[in-house]
Amino acid sequence: MSSPARDYVAINLANWNSRVPIHAQGYELPRFREDPRHLSAVVAFDRARLGDVRGLDVVHLQCHIGTDTLSLARLGARMTGLDFSEPALVVARRLAADCRAEIDYVCSSVYDAVAALGAGRFDVVYTGVGALCWLDDIQRWAATVAALLKPGGRxxxxxxxxxxxxxxxPRPDGLLVVEYPYFNVEGGTLFHEKQTYVPHEGELASPDSISFNHGLGEIISALLAANMRLTDFTEHDSVPWNPLGDAMVEDARGEWRLREKPERLAASYTLQAVKG
Known part of the structure; x- marks a missing residue:
């Protein structure tokens, strides 16, 4: 009998592999090819807090099809991208080649990243929106991040x-309802979603996924235990996709926030920490 850990990885890998051809169409890849200055909306949002990355060795964990990875390379970083989906990396490598960007893409799980890439190699570990929820063990993630970083790395x-x-x-009356766990639960939460988060026709070939919510205290405590020093924590009232349907409205930057009283919801956060 396979272990629960292997079950969730296999289920999620099938799910993400089935998203790749849809995302390759829905992520507006031609814009990257046509305009060498174009950045993903995610990295454009991050840029002010990220600061100058020119000449830095940066690894993007859970990089998917590489639009954020390419954007960071365009800001001058020496980029490595890591993801567990080889089909996603095929798209990422093709995009980088088309854009004449030198990016090293490696197929590996996050937990095996040190073995795949080497310890103490990177000035920055970058993780984008919608990544941590796919990991069952946030302590192991934090230890991996610390091991990848150079002393003083971020x-x-x-x-x-x-x-x-x-x-x-949201309910028909507009109220927001807490339905799923805030704290991590053993085995995660199973979802069956026939559509991914970009508009498309048809249904996902593998609609099942298992995700793991991690409370802020759990994440911060895991980083502190891994000898990481918290340097910034900022909560935002927006996210770069629409998770709540008609309850949200898009702004000029492509960020989505609650249509009514957006101050009710911390929708995303930025966290930075330094090794040692």
């Missing part, structure tokens, strides 16, 4: 807020 995370992940679709 972690940069912008992530969906665990409060957002706990919400269901």
């Amino acid at each position: 972690l940069f995370v912008r992530e969906g807020h665990p409060m957002l992940w706990s919400l269901s679709e």
